[in-house]
Amino acid sequence: MLRTERYILRNPQCSVLDSQSFCMSGTVLDVSDANYKEFTDAPASVVSYGLASCDPCKLYDPILEETAAKFPAIKVGKAKMHVPGRCRAIKQVHTFETYPTTHFFANGKLILAREGVVEPAELAALISDHLLK
DSSP: OOHHHHHHHHOTTOOOBOTTOOBOSSOOEEEOTTTHHHHHTSSSEEEEEEOTTOHHHHHHHHHHHHHHHHOTTSEEEEEETTSTTTSHHHHHHOOOSSSSEEEEEETTEEEEEEESOOOHHHHHHHHHHHTOO
16 A cells, blocks of 8 residues: 555545645644655645744644635645654755744745744735745
């Protein structure tokens, strides 16, 4: 069974796949070393990097979920930096001084980074201004 198929079975909300086999249902997806390049190579994606012990990260989760629902064509993902071995390559490419940190990608290029919790209105504006051109 393909990895994507397992993901869909565990996540029945996923009903539509894009050309890169990611769930495009308006849900926040899990990002790790295994799918990072494919995820960020999408036409438009947002990745939040966080830790389980980070209170602002926990407050940010509902904002990400709301944003994913509002912009179903944008890939919205969360990288769990605290899980050993899952984000080792990501940590070699990016340095994080603050969690959460949010990166905005267009076709594999990092176009914008924000540290801390990005409020829903600002997050929507950043997506509209930078990813939905």
